[in-house]
Amino acid sequence: MARQLITFQIGQQYLGVDIMAIREIRAWTPTTMLPHVPAHVRGVVNLRGTVLPVIDLSARLGWGLTDPTARHVIIVVRIGEQLHGMIVDAVNDIVAIDEATLQPPPALGTGETTSYLEGLVTVEDRMVMVLALDNLSMDLGGVPLPEAA
Numbered sequence: 001m002a003r004q005l006i007t008f009q010i011g012q013q014y015l016g017v018d019i020m021a022i023r024e025i026r027a028w029t030p031t032t033m034l035p036h037v038p039a040h041v042r043g044v045v046n047l048r049g050t051v052l053p054v055i056d057l058s059a060r061l062g063w064g065l066t067d068p069t070a071r072h073v074i075i076v077v078r079i080g081e082q083l084h085g086m087i088v089d090a091v092n093d094i095v096a097i098d099e100a101t102l103q104p105p106p107a108l109g110t111g112e113t114t115s116y117l118e119g120l121v122t123v124e125d126r127m128v129m130v131l132a133l134d135n136l137s138m139d140l141g142g143v144p145l146p147e148a149a
Contacts, residue, residue, distance in 0.1 A: 001099050007092040007128055010058045014128045021077045021133055025091055028072040054085040079133045095123050
C-alpha cells in the first residue's frame with residue numbers, strides 16, 4: 001500500500017513525516033522563550049492567534065541544539081489533537097513509499113533512540129528516517145498545547 005511522506009533535512013540526515021500529519025510549512029519566525037521547559041522546546045510562536053509550541057527537532061533527537069537562521073523552516077504538524085511546530089533545516093520533497101519497504105529501526109542501546117522512529121526506508125539511494133510523531137510530543141515540560149483546527 002502506498003503512503004506519502006514529506007521529507008526534510010536536519011544537517012545531513014533525511015527524515016520523513018506522513019503527509020496527513022502536516023498542517024503547514026512556515027518560514028522561520030523567532031520564538032518567545034518560556035521558563036523551565038526542556039531544552040528541545042524552543043518556545044512558542046503566534047499561529048494566526050494560536051500559541052504554537054516549537055520543538056527543536058535536532059535537540060529532541062539528541063543531535064544538538066539548532067541555531068536557527070532565516071533559511072530554517074517550521075513544519076506545523078498535528079500530533080493527536082494538538083499542533084506542534086518542528087524546526088528543521090530544509091524541506092525536500094513529497095515522496096510515495098510502499099509500506100512494505102518500511103523497515104523497523106534496529107535495536108541499538110536505549111529504546112528512546114528508536115522510539116522516535118516508525119521505521120527506515122530508502123528513497124533515491126538515501127536512508128530516510130520516518131518519525132513516530134506521537135512519541136516526539138511527550139514531555140513538553142508543561143507547555144500549553146493548542147487544539148488542532
